[in-house]
Amino acid sequence: MTYTTFNFYVFLLITLVAYYIIPKAYRWLAILLANFCFIWFATESVSKMILFVATILISYAFGLLLRHNKKKSLLFSGIAISAMPLLLTRIIGFAEGRVPEGIVSKIIIPIGLSFYTMQIIAYLVDVYRGKIKPQVNVLKYALFISFFPQIIQGPIPRYDELSEQLSEGHDFDEKNLISGIQLIIWGFFLKFMIADKAGIVVDKIFDDYSSYKGLYIWIAGILYSLQLYTDFLGCVTLSQGIARLFGISLTDNFKRPYFADSIKDFWRRWHISLSSWLRDYIYIPLGGNRKGTNRKYVNLLVTFAVSGLWHGGGFKFIFWGMMHGVYQLVESMVPIFNKKYLGAKHLIRVLINFYFVMIAWIVFRADTLLAGLKMIYRMFCGFNPWILFDGAIYDLGLVQREWEVLILSLVVLFWVSRKQECGVVLREQFDKHGIVVRWAVYIIAILTVWVFGTYGFGYDATDFIYGGF
Template sequence: MVYISLNYYVLVLLALVLYYAFPKKIRWIALLIADITFYVAFYKAGLWIFLGTIIISYIAAVLMQRLQKGGRKAAFILGILGVAAPWFLIKNSNFVIADILKMDPVNWITPLGISFYTLQLIAYLADVYTGKTEPEKNIAKYALFAGFFPQIIQGPIPRYKQLQPQLIDGNLFNEERFIKGFQQIIWGFFLKLVIADKAAVIVNTVFDNFPAYSGAYIWVASFLYSLQLYADFLACTTLARGVSGLFGIELINNFKRPYFSLSIKDFWRRWHISLSEWLRDYIYIPLGGNRHGKARKYINLVITFLLSGLWHGAGVKFLVWGAMHAFYQIIGEMTFNVRERAYEVCSITPESNKKRWIKQTGTFLLVNWAWIIFRADSLNKGLKLILHMFTDFNPWVLFNDRIFTLGLHWKEIVVLIISVFILIKVGQYQELGKSVGDKIYRQPLLIRWGIYIAAIVGIMLLGTYGFGFDAQDFIYGGF
């Protein structure tokens, strides 16, 4: 829970003072000091593994530039293996040890953000190997790129050419960027404390006590889990972008309102964008993409999504989750013409709101059922949860106050509903190409800061922050 802790923002404040006090050319050193302080203060465990992968990838990239063709390829392969091996061992070995070999699992030390920085370093090595990027000669500057503290826990997964110049060149203070970073921090706290952590209460009650709850309970909990996962992950990346913005550094947008998607393919253009683009650029396209016929395209798609499932976690359920999304895309493409013809037969015009709502609803339901497998303790339990959504008929629990026995008081449920309404309206506004933050920033000073103060007070009063605070861990922090 570092990103919403007081100590973290004390570190950010001290780093900001140091950053803008330093001359522009050496402001990257202030960021490096902040990185080192962050790791020493919050995450000492696994630090040597992280440093080891930095050194391995740094040496491999330098060697790739100096060696001839055969040596370059060897350096590239060894660099990839050196970077990926700790992640693969720590994240996947216990699945083999405990689930397949039936032996006691190993209690591995897990470095901070290992799943994210592993992909970041692999992308760097691949870009150096293909000549898209020149290797960084200064290992301290390279370490700053590899471990930039605002985004290391949950991304987004940056590319070297996009992030490194912003880290090294230094930025002058810009009031607009600073204020918009502050806005994003407030929005991130709202998403995490007022939406994600409240939804988590009901989600955990139902999923952790199945089959005591079935039917309508599972429908409600699954919808709330889809909401929780989105708000939680968006909160973390928004906080990362907000803190980076205080330093004048722009991280890529990792989400573009994925539950407004019109298809599963569209969903993956909007959800965890940095991961989707990484899988596309470093797995799907190198496999051949769609260049060798439909059969090969579908095979490449399945392999890509299976690897996506493997990245998210060890176990059969994650592989099935990935396979479901591959299956969704393949069936969606194969049935596209039939579905379009069905809309014509039903007199539903291509640009009508009715068609958009049907496609959005269908896409959301498909994603939601896959999330059930993702959240369940096992594949078997996930399949049973989906089965009992349809076989146990008890809609009356939605109207006889039974929902209020799932851990939230009716007032908290009202707050959650209003908060979700705000999230939807903000999303609809953004879908029009507009920005709520820009609109607030253009207001007179008193009105603008009145909104900020009201938002902060509202989050403290209505969120899970305050006396006895024990917020849920960020979900993607476990991947």
């Protein structure tokens, strides 16, 4: 069961009704029950449920111990034990082909492993630092770790941001309902109208990259960059919309990252909850920029290596992370990349930045590091712009009308993003219209996504990409 299935929204409706009809003081129990029902329906694995519950109980116990015993050894033990399943999956990732296929996913990977592990580590560190008090109610602690709208793909919440929102009962508010519906529709648009369509072309080229070169690889790289962004943003937007139905606010995880004009700026905008986590729990504890320039560069590279490892086991993920680390080092050391040299050419900086991000995404998406490097090489091995005009692109899995829908949807995304970049909150502008106009637009938007989106052209919706990390 995922956020794009009909069964999920039946489940969500039942949960909402239960949440708002029971006494306010006990509404958090409805969410807790829904959390574990969702995880069970999504995994249907006793071993995964046992591991998930065991991780919650162990990290809960370490949190209580750290309240009065601030020993680093205790903190490191709690982190090591809690993170062991995630670390094991990453280690096995380096042994791909030397272990039975699927053994890890069948035995030890609970849903959302990468995300809730980060929550637990942040919780334990914050308790150790005295930033927060440990939760003494084990059920409320489990509520925080297992919150079903965000456990699959984040954002990665901090305890002090989310715990109280979950524990206190919220009254029904029509504004929250409308806001949640708006976010859910936008999430569907991003997923079905852009991500899934782009993914068809991306899979076609990446899965048989040796048959393509030149502009084909450029198309694959650009579309994968857009696919990954809209897929991830679509899931997070759905998460925010679902949470808003309960009166709960989840933090934004993206701020138009492809408008960034530097790699540093990109990471302020991309997967913000992960970026801030890496800053607070890896980069700063290593010394940040407080111990000289050379140490700063080392800390930066280590942080991005950890980022790569978090995304998956295997050399390609480490290499991808290190690419971003090197990008930032070059930006800081080579004057030509400084804004003062290209200050009047913001668009040029944005395009250059997108190009380097895209190159890294090719490595990220490829089956292996070697395949990714070969694809980058093949980008420059042929000159074939005529494929845009001779109908060759229609052999990549999308017919003409599907390309037209994809391009038009990207134009809509660009327009909305540009408005947001200028500080315009479109939902607030939209709310100024009458209820008839608003609901007419909602219905038209839903029908448009249904007819012209993934399901409308006969494809099955794919799983969210980041759910696999």
